[in-house]
Amino acid sequence: EGNEPGDSTKITYRELLHKVCQFANILRSQGVKKGDRVSIYLPMILELVVAMLACARIGALHSVVFAGFSADSLCERILDCGCSLLIT
Numbered sequence: 001e002g003n004e005p006g007d008s009t010k011i012t013y014r015e016l017l018h019k020v021c022q023f024a025n026i027l028r029s030q031g032v033k034k035g036d037r038v039s040i041y042l043p044m045i046l047e048l049v050v051a052m053l054a055c056a057r058i059g060a061l062h063s064v065v066f067a068g069f070s071a072d073s074l075c076e077r078i079l080d081c082g083c084s085l086l087i088t
Contacts, residue, residue, distance in 0.1 A: 003044050011046065016053075019046075023054035030085060034059030037083040041074055043067040051087050 001008045011019075032038060038060050042048040048064070055062035063081050065074055078086060 001044075009046050016050070019050045020053045020057055023050050024057045027054055027058060027060065027085070032058065032060050032085055036060045036085070037081050038062045038085045038087060039065055039074075039078050039081065039083040040087045041065045041067060041069075042088065 027038070032055075038051075038055050040048060040051050040055075040062055042051065042064075052062055052064065061081075063077065063083065065077050069077075
């Protein structure tokens with residue numbers, strides 16, 4: 001479910017696994033490997049869950065940053081965790 005009361009999406013486990021594997025391959029092609037740190041700056045959408053699970057699948061640590069934060073706040077969090085990739 002999203003932020004709005006009527007905003008929801010239904011997906012099967014099989015569809016979710018397919019999306020997660022696809023995104024994990026994209027992360028790998030960008031050079032993300034086990035132990036790397038990734039920041040995720042997305043609203044409450046399905047792609048947020050896919051990105052989190054894809055990071056977990058390849059062993060990368062992820063940090064979810066609330067999408068309402070300012071650019072300065074986002075920058076501080078990126079620098080603090082030393083992330084190698086930002087997903088928006």
